[in-house]
Amino acid sequence: MAREVGSLGIRLLNLNWHEESLGTTEKSITLYQSLVEKNPASYIPDLARQLGSLSVRLLNLNQHTESLSTAQESVTLYRSLIDKNPTSYTPDLARELSNLGIQLSNLNWHMESLEVNQESFLLYEALLIQNPTLYSSERDVACHHLEKCLLHVGRDTKLPDSA
Numbered sequence: 001m002a003r004e005v006g007s008l009g010i011r012l013l014n015l016n017w018h019e020e021s022l023g024t025t026e027k028s029i030t031l032y033q034s035l036v037e038k039n040p041a042s043y044i045p046d047l048a049r050q051l052g053s054l055s056v057r058l059l060n061l062n063q064h065t066e067s068l069s070t071a072q073e074s075v076t077l078y079r080s081l082i083d084k085n086p087t088s089y090t091p092d093l094a095r096e097l098s099n100l101g102i103q104l105s106n107l108n109w110h111m112e113s114l115e116v117n118q119e120s121f122l123l124y125e126a127l128l129i130q131n132p133t134l135y136s137s138e139r140d141v142a143c144h145h146l147e148k149c150l151l152h153v154g155r156d157t158k159l160p161d162s163a
Contacts, residue, residue, distance in 0.1 A: 002031035002043075006050055009057075018061055025054045045089070048077035052096050055103070064107055071100040091135070094123035098142055101149065110152040117146045 009024035032047040051074035058067035078093040097120035104113035124139035 002028050002035060002046065005031060013057065018057065022057045022061060025050060025057055029054060044077055045081060048074050048081065052099060055099060059103060064103065068103045068107065071096065071103050075100055090123055091127060094120050094127065098145060101145055105149060110149060114149040114153055117149045121146045
């Protein structure tokens with residue numbers, strides 16, 4: 001049921017029903033949290049994904065502080081998943097770090113954003129080596145975010161060529 005409720009949140013978002021999508025996504029998270037209590041190994045990835053989705057929905061509604069804490073929670077869960085299975089969850093962590101970096105930048109926390117965006121960029125660089133076709137555009141977006149962060153903190157924005 002948690003998965004279906006999460007899917008409904010996506011459909012509502014696609015209809016530009018942001019408030020309704022937010023409520024549905026929050027309900028999905030509540031359902032996943034109860035499932036995680038019973039079977040963490042099976043449901044932590046779903047909870048982490050839904051938290052990332054909630055973070056973006058909150059950001060779209062200009063709820064920056066709430067969005068930030070939700071993004072941080074998603075990143076924390078993905079970090080724990082990487083410890084057990086880096087191949088499966090590194091792309092997810094890279095994506096969530098990128099989202100977190102945007103949120104930190106929106107709050108004018110540019111040094112924190114820089115650190116997070118550097119990590120995201122480096123993860124995408126490593127993923128690019130494994131599969132250039134799949135990760136090239138994501139790496140380019142991460143590069144753009146990193147360059148913006150470097151500019152905000154007054155550092156050189158020239159990054160080395162891709163691996």
